[in-house]
Amino acid sequence: MTPIRYGMVGGGRGAFIGAVHRKACALDGEAVLVAGALSSDPERARASAADLGLDPSRGYGTWREMLERESALAEDERIELVSIVTPNDAHFEPALAFVEAGFAVVCDKPLVHTSEQAERLAAAVRERGSVFAVTYNYTGYPLVREARDLVRRGELGEIRKVVVGYTQGWLSTLLEATGQKQADWRTDPARSGVAGAMGDIGSHAENLLATITGLHVTHVCADLTTFVDGRKLDDDASVLLRLDGGARGVLTASQIAIGYENQLEIGVYGTAGSLSWRQEEPNELVLRKPDEPVRILTRGNPYLGEAAQKATRIPSGHPEAFIEAFANVYLGAFEAVRARAANTTPGPLEADFPTVEDGARGVRVIERVVESSASDEKWLAV
Amino acid sequence: MTPIRYGMVGGGRGAFIGAVHRKACALDGEAVLVAGALSSDPERARASAADLGLDPSRGYGTWREMLERESALAEDERIELVSIVTPNDAHFEPALAFVEAGFAVVCDKPLVHTSEQAERLAAAVRERGSVFAVTYNYTGYPLVREARDLVRRGELGEIRKVVVGYTQGWLSTLLEATGQKQADWRTDPARSGVAGAMGDIGSHAENLLATITGLHVTHVCADLTTFVDGRKLDDDASVLLRLDGGARGVLTASQIAIGYENQLEIGVYGTAGSLSWRQEEPNELVLRKPDEPVRILTRGNPYLGEAAQKATRIPSGHPEAFIEAFANVYLGAFEAVRARAANTTPGPLEADFPTVEDGARGVRVIERVVESSASDEKWLAV
Amino acid sequence: MTPIRYGMVGGGRGAFIGAVHRKACALDGEAVLVAGALSSDPERARASAADLGLDPSRGYGTWREMLERESALAEDERIELVSIVTPNDAHFEPALAFVEAGFAVVCDKPLVHTSEQAERLAAAVRERGSVFAVTYNYTGYPLVREARDLVRRGELGEIRKVVVGYTQGWLSTLLEATGQKQADWRTDPARSGVAGAMGDIGSHAENLLATITGLHVTHVCADLTTFVDGRKLDDDASVLLRLDGGARGVLTASQIAIGYENQLEIGVYGTAGSLSWRQEEPNELVLRKPDEPVRILTRGNPYLGEAAQKATRIPSGHPEAFIEAFANVYLGAFEAVRARAANTTPGPLEADFPTVEDGARGVRVIERVVESSASDEKWLAV
Amino acid sequence: MTPIRYGMVGGGRGAFIGAVHRKACALDGEAVLVAGALSSDPERARASAADLGLDPSRGYGTWREMLERESALAEDERIELVSIVTPNDAHFEPALAFVEAGFAVVCDKPLVHTSEQAERLAAAVRERGSVFAVTYNYTGYPLVREARDLVRRGELGEIRKVVVGYTQGWLSTLLEATGQKQADWRTDPARSGVAGAMGDIGSHAENLLATITGLHVTHVCADLTTFVDGRKLDDDASVLLRLDGGARGVLTASQIAIGYENQLEIGVYGTAGSLSWRQEEPNELVLRKPDEPVRILTRGNPYLGEAAQKATRIPSGHPEAFIEAFANVYLGAFEAVRARAANTTPGPLEADFPTVEDGARGVRVIERVVESSASDEKWLAV
Numbered sequence A, B, C, D: 001m002t003p004i005r006y007g008m009v010g011g012g013r014g015a016f017i018g019a020v021h022r023k024a025c026a027l028d029g030e031a032v033l034v035a036g037a038l039s040s041d042p043e044r045a046r047a048s049a050a051d052l053g054l055d056p057s058r059g060y061g062t063w064r065e066m067l068e069r070e071s072a073l074a075e076d077e078r079i080e081l082v083s084i085v086t087p088n089d090a091h092f093e094p095a096l097a098f099v100e101a102g103f104a105v106v107c108d109k110p111l112v113h114t115s116e117q118a119e120r121l122a123a124a125v126r127e128r129g130s131v132f133a134v135t136y137n138y139t140g141y142p143l144v145r146e147a148r149d150l151v152r153r154g155e156l157g158e159i160r161k162v163v164v165g166y167t168q169g170w171l172s173t174l175l176e177a178t179g180q181k182q183a184d185w186r187t188d189p190a191r192s193g194v195a196g197a198m199g200d201i202g203s204h205a206e207n208l209l210a211t212i213t214g215l216h217v218t219h220v221c222a223d224l225t226t227f228v229d230g231r232k233l234d235d236d237a238s239v240l241l242r243l244d245g246g247a248r249g250v251l252t253a254s255q256i257a258i259g260y261e262n263q264l265e266i267g268v269y270g271t272a273g274s275l276s277w278r279q280e281e282p283n284e285l286v287l288r289k290p291d292e293p294v295r296i297l298t299r300g301n302p303y304l305g306e307a308a309q310k311a312t313r314i315p316s317g318h319p320e321a322f323i324e325a326f327a328n329v330y331l332g333a334f335e336a337v338r339a340r341a342a343n344t345t346p347g348p349l350e351a352d353f354p355t356v357e358d359g360a361r362g363v364r365v366i367e368r369v370v371e372s373s374a375s376d377e378k379w380l381a382v
Helices: A015-027 A042-051 A063-072 A090-098 A115-128 A144-152 A179-187 A197-213 A306-310 A322-341 A356-374 B017-027 B042-051 B061-071 B092-100 B117-126 B142-152 B181-184 B198-212 B307-310 B322-341 B356-374 C015-026 C042-051 C061-070 C094-098 C115-128 C142-152 C181-186 C197-213 C306-310 C322-341 C357-373 D016-028 D040-051 D063-072 D092-100 D113-128 D142-152 D181-186 D197-213 D306-310 D322-341 D356-374
Strands: A006-007 A031-037 A082-083 A104-109 A133-135 A161-168 A215-224 A236-243 A246-255 A263-270 A274-278 A284-288 A293-298 B004-009 B031-037 B083-084 B106-107 B132-133 B159-167 B218-225 B236-243 B249-253 B263-270 B274-278 B284-288 B294-296 C004-009 C029-035 C082-086 C104-107 C132-134 C159-166 C219-226 C236-243 C246-254 C263-270 C272-278 C283-288 C294-298 D004-009 D031-037 D082-084 D106-107 D133-134 D159-167 D217-225 D236-243 D248-254 D262-270 D274-278 D284-288 D294-298
Touching: A006 A015, A006 A063, A006 A322, A006 D040, A015 A031, A015 A322, A015 B294, A031 A042, A031 A063, A042 B042, A063 A090, A063 B061, A082 D294, A090 A115, A090 D197, A104 A322, A115 A356, A133 A356, A144 A197, A144 A263, A144 A274, A144 A284, A144 A293, A144 A306, A144 A322, A144 C061, A161 A197, A161 C306, A197 A215, A197 A236, A197 A246, A215 A356, A215 B218, A215 B236, A215 D181, A236 A356, A236 B218, A236 B236, A236 B249, A246 B236, A246 B249, A246 C142, A284 D181, A322 D236, A322 D322, A356 C246, B004 B017, B004 B061, B004 B322, B017 C015, B031 B042, B031 B061, B031 C272, B031 D274, B031 D356, B061 B092, B083 B092, B083 B132, B083 B322, B092 B117, B092 D217, B106 D092, B117 B356, B132 B307, B132 B322, B142 B198, B142 B263, B142 B274, B142 B284, B142 B294, B142 B322, B159 B198, B159 B236, B198 B236, B198 B249, B198 B263, B198 B284, B198 B356, B218 B356, B218 D040, B236 B356, B294 C263, B294 C306, B294 D142, B322 C322, C004 C015, C004 C061, C004 C322, C015 C029, C015 C322, C029 C042, C042 D262, C061 C094, C082 C094, C082 C322, C094 C115, C104 C322, C115 C357, C132 C357, C142 C263, C142 C272, C142 C283, C142 C306, C159 C197, C159 D063, C197 C219, C197 C236, C197 C246, C197 C263, C197 C357, C219 C357, C219 D236, C219 D306, C236 C357, C236 D236, C236 D248, C246 D217, C246 D236, D004 D016, D004 D063, D004 D322, D016 D031, D016 D322, D031 D040, D031 D063, D063 D092, D082 D092, D082 D322, D106 D322, D113 D356, D133 D356, D142 D197, D142 D262, D142 D274, D142 D284, D142 D294, D142 D306, D142 D322, D159 D197, D159 D236, D197 D236, D197 D248, D197 D262, D197 D356, D217 D356, D236 D356
Parallel strands: A006 A031, A006 A082, A082 A104, A104 A133, A161 A246, B004 B031, B004 B083, B083 B106, B106 B132, B159 B249, C004 C029, C004 C082, C082 C104, C104 C132, C159 C246, D004 D031, D004 D082, D082 D106, D106 D133, D159 D248
Antiparallel strands: A161 A263, A215 A236, A236 A246, A263 A274, A274 A284, A284 A293, A293 C294, B159 B263, B218 B236, B236 B249, B263 B274, B274 B284, B284 B294, B294 D294, C159 C263, C219 C236, C236 C246, C263 C272, C272 C283, C283 C294, D159 D262, D217 D236, D236 D248, D262 D274, D274 D284, D284 D294
């Protein structure tokens, strides 16, 4: 299988998530990085490209330059897909431009700053039938896919309640004042958007809920707090949710819970059973049925559904983790790119990744949560 | 040490929690059951007394009879303390009457049906300086007491956020329709009060939060749901909380989470550290400090504070559990009774139990949560 | 039900395990302590009896005195059962004497010092059909009984391998040199017998293995070590086992594993499934079957067998622990005493406790392990 | 940094571990596969090379052909390192030949079939100062490296006891009779060597013990069993160990424990503390010190030592797992290759991988364990 040629926007020196995207793409040998506009600073962008061993002619100073020059290359040479890993404020313009120029796009989350942007982007994708994936990377875990399948197969019956939380502690002090780059942009409204914890990690929680249950948030009642003096955005979020079909939910996101690392966890309670999953032990999925022993489903076993099987590389007990889940989102996008090149329609197992619509819905939820927190009205419709 | 003579109201044939109270009292040999009005049905009450081997003359048909006859006994013969373990609707009258007659009282939770009743009861207790304990039994766990001490000693700094949840699944169907006695009264507004899950288990969650953090709920924003068709009270509660001093909280209580047994758990996040505890593994307390390994504190160790040490019977690794925690609440009440008899003032370690004020506050929170759930206003003050 | 009248040998001031026995007996109200020879020192014995509120006439100075005087009491007044909770060297004589005098006996483990003593005692019990229980207390856990049932019902198929370990750290220094009473006698060959860790805790491990699997040790190959300078007995044991019917085993017991509290754990692997259980989280039993999710069985659920149901007091999720398990052993002995008094034969569920034969077998295993450790021969038959 | 050019022996169609090696090499972009002799069947070897997109001229039919042809290429074109991922019987010849021809080698474990082969290979490596790594991949986990550092820094004091177990269930039936390729060669003495479970997974356990503690096995007393009828090699091993300096150990390895996936776990008990680690939750390391709370060290934190920090890619709470650990062994070999090319000496942090000496020691232990199991002598010196 010939690897997909991809380019990257953002992710140069000093960045964090760009390197994760590259490792995820490299892992399975299905893609090769051939171009990049790796920083908003052109010089730094080119130096970063050199660091990565890119051909100097394809280490671009800006994403506009990359778009123009790659578009001019022969079809079998130019990049097929662009990965956008910049801070949130620099997603919309390149994403829209690359979509409009006919490239496949993988974009980090939250998708964009406003639901207006989100709608324009989604419309562009719909219009062209573009391949567009949003790296809600936790959806790539095999057992998240199994959880989704259990719900779809009716193992849990009708969903009544969902409790999802994303708990971290790394922003329990004013880390942004120390110059720490990740803290700096994530707490800056200009780059991060209207929400802090809610946007950065609450968006993952919302997407995880929607992915597993297939239910969307219809109403929110939120309490956002900024606990750390001098911080410009919320660092803690507590949200009551109403979901499609009468289900209820609670979403919490916190970045001030000292000593918590990356505890994303979800519990889903239905009329026929319950499930729970925790990101820090991703190879286990807990299923509870009435009057039966608790069942621990583990990755790599024959009793799992096709989606979980497909998302697994190595035998059970040989743990797979964050990078593999990230890679699974990319593998889905790659399959969609190949299918499109071959003029075929990929099945749902093949092109299994969060879409621009998922991303747009996430942006709307963030916006409404922020509004709700400032409002005296109890419930805001999404 | 001469055992305390106690009587019991409720807890006869077919009851559940009465037997737990009796085992808790028997465990350490510090109290002996000598009288009882064990059912609202006089015949059943007397038969239950015979089952328990009580002297027939002290197996009363009603609590009023017990009150009258015990009051007439010699001081060194009559009961010193009465334990009230009836359904919620039958707490107020006997509790008030026994207090007014000068007896010590241990009463199950939630204390009473209305905050008006709670205030009357609390006033009576205050007026007489009575010994009055409410069996928020989870406060008796050694590591809950350690958690409270960690907060008091400032190990967590200023508390910012508390997340407390109490998750069960036993009412995920209309169990009350089958005649199951526990389900029957707990879902009946006449006996259980204005709230279902919120009253039965949410009240434990509220008390656990208050006990550990020392913070009280100032405002609530609640969403109560009745998921099971035909049920008369909520079986699920999600509540946003505002606490003293600017702290935030989330409280959930659910009885429809299939396969969950009795998962009461709490996380407390402060400016200097975090702690978490889970009732189903009560011998572990997790403490997190910035940039340090997670610490698991376990019962029975020398590094624990005095209150946790005192609440422990056997060495670490030999697990203690629910009944022992229950017994610890009683031991506190017994010490208070002895101190009062000796005209001494017990120290806080000696008379360590939830008070009538704790119970009254719990009733107010339940009431306001119910109102909030029905209201369009976002925040209701407690 | 009239409580059983029991007496106690040992367990006075400064003792540890005696108080646990008393709490276990008190918990369910089925027995009442009416007599005691609570110390080898007569004065201390009488003072301890006063501490416990015994009638002074039945606070004896020696067990011989207790035997003589109780035997002389009317049948409906004298003790029905004696509980022997002295250090190991003081089990044999009173146990044999009380058996021969027609009393029921509950004796702590390891039963006696030598297999010759064990055989004499077992013969006396057999001859008279006495009720005689050995407090291998871990067998009283509901989920240990469930594990035994799973094996008996064939859920695991034929047993191939058992790995059992008992890991503690409290003797990692020469604690006996500090005067700590528990360390003092347990490391003294005169009182503890030929083995240290192997006798004190290895004997529990051996019994747990035999109880759950129904298999007996046929050959041992042992390596006992005394790691702490100045100690007189082993503080660490590693033993290869051959079991009935070709099964293999490994038994470890250590008291020098710093920070380990009381980690008794067992894994049993059969041709049709595996199970594992850990004493420090006793309310969970793990069952694994081929190509199925791992199942966690928890106490108090309807899918458990009769023995586990019977050994449970309160609903699932309300944890029961060490004292309750201890009490279950006693409840079995009490049922046997009652049955004998009524001239009936108790069923296996009723009189469920470790017998003198179990105790005798334990003594033989300890002896052979000690011999094996000193031998160049690889395998010694038990 | 220019990627290392490497070739692979074995790992073609139908193989398992070869793909893991390739993913591990690809993950960090530090190596590129440019040549291969991917099967013992030349046609399959060339087809496998085509599958992987290798230049057809470098998809060799045999390793001898690869050795000859690569040796003839220019120094800046030929492979710098060869990765040998064949069944055990096909390690020795290519490993020796590539070493003698001056190539760096990464070889799977167990190293070779006999200690005579191991000695010859080790001698060749010593003579030439070759880079030679053995993929005891579990040593690449960051927290295994931290465990090693804790021991080296004296945090555990003097090591007294080590308990290491590797428990699997996949060979609980005669899987080799079904044609399953992994089962087929691993249970075949001709390809796997003198040991089954002991060689395949027991060797990992032995190496983990030696890596963490720095102690070597001096004597063994073993009981190997073949539980599955028709199997030619052991599927279960229980071994008592004597270690350097008087420490004791127990090693178990089993492939018949139904439902166990890949449970490699180790406990190390010293005079100043204990540690434990479990492969299936590799991001946690448990440290116990006297009279202190249990500490859970987690990957990616600033309190970890340099070796663990260096072996980490992404922040704490974003789990890394099996492939990353595997990649860490390779990264060490790559650094050694680069250092050698640059005529520098890599520091211990740079060239951190298991050596040919580790592999040779492992072979000797396996041999002696097999001899011990067949012997009536209790202890065999290694």
